Amino acid sequence: MYVDLDAFYVSCELRDRPDLVGKPVIVGPPPSDGPSRGVVLSASYEARAFGVHSAQPAAQAVRLCPDAVWIPPDFAKYERASEEVRTLLRRHASSVVPFSIDEAALVLDLPSAAAARTLAETVQKELREQLALPASIGVATSRPIAKIATDRAKPAGIVVVPPEEAAAFVAPLPVRAIPGVGPKTEELLRRHGFERIGDLAKAHASDLRRRFGTFGDELIALARGEPRPEVESTAGPRSRSTDRTFAVDVDRWDALEPAVRALAEELAHGLDREALRYGAVGVAYRWADFTRSQRIRSLPATQGGSASLVEQALRLARELWEAEQGGRRRRVRTLSVRTERLVERTQRQASLDVFGAEASSAGPGRVVK
DNA sequence: TCTGGGGTCCTAGGACCC
DNA sequence: TCTGGGGTCCTAGGACCC
Numbered sequence: 001m002y003v004d005l006d007a008f009y010v011s012c013e014l015r016d017r018p019d020l021v022g023k024p025v026i027v028g029p030p031p032s033d034g035p036s037r038g039v040v041l042s043a044s045y046e047a048r049a050f051g052v053h054s055a056q057p058a059a060q061a062v063r064l065c066p067d068a069v070w071i072p073p074d075f076a077k078y079e080r081a082s083e084e085v086r087t088l089l090r091r092h093a094s095s096v097v098p099f100s101i102d103e104a105a106l107v108l109d110l111p112s113a114a115a116a117r118t119l120a121e122t123v124q125k126e127l128r129e130q131l132a133l134p135a136s137i138g139v140a141t142s143r144p145i146a147k148i149a150t151d152r153a154k155p156a157g158i159v160v161v162p163p164e165e166a167a168a169f170v171a172p173l174p175v176r177a178i179p180g181v182g183p184k185t186e187e188l189l190r191r192h193g194f195e196r197i198g199d200l201a202k203a204h205a206s207d208l209r210r211r212f213g214t215f216g217d218e219l220i221a222l223a224r225g226e227p228r229p230e231v232e233s234t235a236g237p238r239s240r241s242t243d244r245t246f247a248v249d250v251d252r253w254d255a256l257e258p259a260v261r262a263l264a265e266e267l268a269h270g271l272d273r274e275a276l277r278y279g280a281v282g283v284a285y286r287w288a289d290f291t292r293s294q295r296i297r298s299l300p301a302t303q304g305g306s307a308s309l310v311e312q313a314l315r316l317a318r319e320l321w322e323a324e325q326g327g328r329r330r331r332v333r334t335l336s337v338r339t340e341r342l343v344e345r346t347q348r349q350a351s352l353d354v355f356g357a358e359a360s361s362a363g364p365g366r367v368v369k
Numbered sequence: 370t371c372t373g374g375g376g377t378c379c380t381a382g383g384a385c386c387c
Numbered sequence: 388t389c390t391g392g393g394g395t396c397c398t399a400g401g402a403c404c405c
Contacts, residue, residue: 008405029373039373041405054405057371075374100376100405180378182403213379243374280397290372298397334373377404386394 001106002146008102009042030070113162141227166225171198241338249331263337264313268306277302279341281312286334
């Protein structure tokens with residue numbers, strides 16, 4: 001059972017501002033703060049009627065819907081609401097798998113489509129009445145089909161796909177409706193004669209695997225409506241990053257350097273709050289032409305704390321910058337600092353790291369007691 | 370009319386090892 | 388004088404998601 005909260009950020013804000021219910025509301029950088037390079041994060045359905053949608057440049061949304069009420073984002077508020085939702089969902093399923101701040105799947109074992117519908121109605125009603133959050137719900141025997149069903153249920157609807165009807169349900173839909181198929185893959189599929197999901201059901205597995213890698217097998221299973229058990233992962237986050245887009249594109253190292261330092265410190269504090277250590281550090285630039293360059297380096301042992309992160313990030317940022325100065329000399333639009341190969345900070349791992357540092361300083365092949 | 374700030378997974382080539 | 392078959396790790400980039 002896939003649960004997707006409708007216009008989530010806006011819905012969270014409307015809980016505090018009931019006077020705005022029924023009006024075009026946009027969560028994003030308010031135009032009253034001056035021209036921004038930001039985008040719409042969430043739009044109420046009243047605003048969507050004007051053509052406003054998430055990820056749209058704010059300036060464009062202002063033109064489309066000049067009377068919309070803009071609210072600056074409050075991510076801490078949305079995180080709290082998301083946790084309220086998960087707590088509610090856990091009362092109905094032993095296993096709840098969160099996919100994003102506004103989506104989660106309940107893993108269930110139900111006797112019939114009718115039972116699924118009854119439960120979906122209960123969950124939807126509780127979300128609305130207890131948390132004042134509208135949700136769309138899809139039910140199927142595989143996650144991608146449940147998600148597709150949820151998309152068809154928006155807004156505030158329920159779509160249950162019984163297993164024997166799954167293939168017929170997806171067959172007429174365009175391949176773009178498949179989660180994981182974006183513009184590029186859509187075009188590739190179209191060139192191979194796959195327009196609708198039903199076309200994929202007849203394809204040869206080996207053929208699709210050759211052209212689309214491991215994704216080919218998933219495409220066929222989905223098109224044939226095959227059930228797929230949900231695998232729960234207990235792994236923690238794999239990376240953490242933080243980005244800033246400059247108000248004006250930057251063309252001097254002097255201006256870049258303090259920003260790298262600030263982002264690295266911010267990231268380090270976030271990792272510290274989460275009790276995470278990192279095994280690799282990276283820096284990325286998005287250039288004025290919107291392409292990206294990245295440099296990432298693995299560390300000999302995991303590290304924590306802001307001093308080393310700042311040092312590593314500055315070195316990488318400088319390298320990436322000098323490489324560009326020897327070439328196209330583009331300006332930096334967005335700066336990112338990221339960490340990868342994250343591990344939880346525990347007593348045991350901390351002591352192993354100390355061992356690793358001593359061992360390497362003692363030279364290769366030595367056993368340190 | 371320009372395009373945020375987070376993330377995940379996959380592929381591919383090179384270095385290196387047995 | 389030439390060179391197999393298997394593997395891991397690292398880095399860069401691409402596609403996609405909310």
